[in-house]
Amino acid sequence: MNMLRWNKLTRTLALGAIFxxxxxxxxxxxxxxxxxxxxxxxxxxASYAVSVKKFADAGGSELSSISLPTAVSGLNQxxxxxxxxxxxxxxxxxxxxxxxTLGGYGVGTGTASVPQSTAARVIGRIEVATGTVDxxxxxxxxxxxxxGDNGNFRSVTSTDGSKFWTTGTAFPSDSAGFRFATFGATTxxxxxxxxxxxxxxxxxxxxxQLYGSSGSGAFRGVNxxxxxxxxxxxxxxxxxxxxxxxxxxxxxxxxxxxFWFKDANTLYVADDRAAASGxxxxxxxxxxxxxxxxxxxxxxxxxxxxxxxxxGKIDGGNAVLYATTTQNSANNLIxxxxxGSGAAFSVLAxxxxxxxxxxxxxxxxxxxxxxxxxxxNNGVVDGxxxxxxxxxxxxxxxxxxxxxxxxxxxxGADLTIWKSTFGGPPAVSAIGAVPEPASLTLAGLAAIxxxxxxxxxxx
Numbered sequence: 001m002n003m004l005r006w007n008k009l010t011r012t013l014a015l016g017a018i019f020x021x022x023x024x025x026x027x028x029x030x031x032x033x034x035x036x037x038x039x040x041x042x043x044x045x046a047s048y049a050v051s052v053k054k055f056a057d058a059g060g061s062e063l064s065s066i067s068l069p070t071a072v073s074g075l076n077q078x079x080x081x082x083x084x085x086x087x088x089x090x091x092x093x094x095x096x097x098x099x100x101t102l103g104g105y106g107v108g109t110g111t112a113s114v115p116q117s118t119a120a121r122v123i124g125r126i127e128v129a130t131g132t133v134d135x136x137x138x139x140x141x142x143x144x145x146x147x148g149d150n151g152n153f154r155s156v157t158s159t160d161g162s163k164f165w166t167t168g169t170a171f172p173s174d175s176a177g178f179r180f181a182t183f184g185a186t187t188x189x190x191x192x193x194x195x196x197x198x199x200x201x202x203x204x205x206x207x208x209q210l211y212g213s214s215g216s217g218a219f220r221g222v223n224x225x226x227x228x229x230x231x232x233x234x235x236x237x238x239x240x241x242x243x244x245x246x247x248x249x250x251x252x253x254x255x256x257x258x259f260w261f262k263d264a265n266t267l268y269v270a271d272d273r274a275a276a277s278g279x280x281x282x283x284x285x286x287x288x289x290x291x292x293x294x295x296x297x298x299x300x301x302x303x304x305x306x307x308x309x310x311x312g313k314i315d316g317g318n319a320v321l322y323a324t325t326t327q328n329s330a331n332n333l334i335x336x337x338x339x340g341s342g343a344a345f346s347v348l349a350x351x352x353x354x355x356x357x358x359x360x361x362x363x364x365x366x367x368x369x370x371x372x373x374x375x376x377n378n379g380v381v382d383g384x385x386x387x388x389x390x391x392x393x394x395x396x397x398x399x400x401x402x403x404x405x406x407x408x409x410x411x412g413a414d415l416t417i418w419k420s421t422f423g424g425p426p427a428v429s430a431i432g433a434v435p436e437p438a439s440l441t442l443a444g445l446a447a448i449x450x451x452x453x454x455x456x457x458x459x
Contacts, residue, residue: 043083089358221246279306
């Protein structure tokens, strides 16, 4: 089987086998929550200190806190957020399980109307195993509006901490939309071009495919962004497409923020509207190729009852959901086990006075580095990964360029790891001790086809 046909086969597997199956095993886990403000003063549109709080997924007292810098320190830049911009501060776990990522503004605290500033938009990268913070990636061409206009930097997602896909908005829209940047860069690449969306909220990577939410126009809901993980401008037919069933019509005004796929047929979406208007955690199910809203899980009562941050896991076949609610300050981190439309939420933690929780991310298990030769993060170690190693030999310095053992050098040791895991799924780190059901199934099926392909070549 030639490489072109093999790559086509793995892409077909990814589309056909994504999310099948499920894990029912419970593991120790933590929740990482972005908090804006230090409690000293009420929140406004000025810039405030940002910290990432760690909680047990069962709730209880804060376990630890990681502070983002508020001043320049060597190559690291400040990373602050607006106290009142509710669409900022989402946090994501890299697909290799080693880094948390988020975006902010490269200025200190107290900068008035910070979304209108021309400060660099800074990507924060936190190494989960050590808590080490890196803010050296400071973009000067992303999410910066004209004088007097906002430019909100909202979310960052990554494969391995060296490549970043970002979201936000700005006016004029030249620097807005979905964008791509690399670690340490000062500039980025626009992925969306007119008439694709420029006002976007949260990006997530699911089994090698980029998705993103938007609250505007024809893209209101959850969208597929191109094919795979685009690094250059997307053009038709691989453009940004709203998932079928999400309607931009005025009679279906979803206000989608963060989202989480349980499996191929089940999608949860955080909606920040009041409960009476449909806010909470929406459960969408796929039937006949179209997504339909099954019901909405209540996340509170009153005008602050919607949700914005969202993460999840599977326990006993049920989705366990974690969300941040929409009060402007002193809001809640909650959990809901989805046993049906009447499932009740539990409050796990409440932000302190004059602070607010924004994004939330679920991280399972302890963190230990592992050998990983699945350089393109498609769920299987295959010939495409060998080509990445070959191109990166002696010049690469990251997993995305062929560094399987994480020592910052692409060499023969990485090839040995590739050989030992060829045809099977990548090694699973302890941080993701229970892989997502998508990864489990896709990796298993791809391994079967890899074995078949090898057998055919030998036959």
